[in-house]
Amino acid sequence: MTQAKRTPPRLLEVVHVEDLSPSMRRIHLSGEQLNHFPHNSDGAHIKLMLPQAHQQSPVLPTLGEQGPIWPEPHERPIVRTYTVAKYDERLKILAVDFVKHGDNGPASKWAIQAQIGQKIGVAGPAGPARHDATADYFLLITDLSGLPAVRSVLAALPHDAKGQVWIEVQYSVDVIALTPPKGVRVHWLMRGQGLRAGDSRLLLEAVQKLPWDKLTRHGKISVTLAGESAQVVAIRDFLRHERHIPRTQMYAVPYWKDEQTEEQYHAERHKIMDEMDAS
Secondary structure, three states: OOOOOOOOOEEEEEEEEEEEEOOEEEEEEEOHHHOOOOOOOOOOEEEEEEOOOOOOOOOOOEEEOOEEEOOOOOOOOEEEEEEEEEEEOOOOEEEEEEEOOOOOOHHHHHHHHOOOOOEEEEEEEEOOOOOOOOOOEEEEEEEHHHHHHHHHHHHHOOOOOEEEEEEEEOOHHHOOOOOOOOEEEEEEEEOOOOOOHHHOOHHHHHHHOOOHHHHHHHOOEEEEEEEEHHHHHHHHHHHHHHOOOOHHHEEEEEEEOOOOOHHHHHHHHHHHHHHHHHO
């Protein structure tokens, strides 16, 4: 999905906060500037613009002929990439899910202390389609960060869809109820205390052990793959080079990298996406 036209960032405010699990918090945002927000945006990428420590409200960029015009560095908002969890067009409420990493990142820190009335900027939505609607079988692979994208795909699938969902979380308390079509099985993998996300191979090994000869008999396979960078790259390479799934049938996006901020990871993430487009 891509934006039909460029729109300036929207200044929104928190209207409700809820915890989906010990590790996941949903923030509901609203405001007059949500008018004309695309109604079919669940799972799409957005940019969140957070206030700096000395600010009550972020100073948002404006749009010029050549693109955004940013404030001076001491006023410039902290930008993080997130995903639309749900947009209610009738109520004009945008929900965004945050993985609670403590104070390790500015977005997680903001979400943990978020109060009704606090301001945040939102740019977008944008991004590629999360699945191939013409496929015969659907394979969805993610961690907590990619749950909104997975939910959006499950909601869009026909009632007779067939497929599997594989989700890695740290603990069983982070398992969140999903409502897939009857023919789509959901599997949860627990990483536990001693294994970092960037070192985990639980999802890769699960995908490698799938009965591929049987799966390919279904016909065209659509892959939705999102989450920690090292895992996404390893699974993407296996699917492309070992199972020969075309890139046109894959949404493979690294949402984050273990032990790196978004600024540190920015260039590498774009390199990974360029490699995907070129393959």
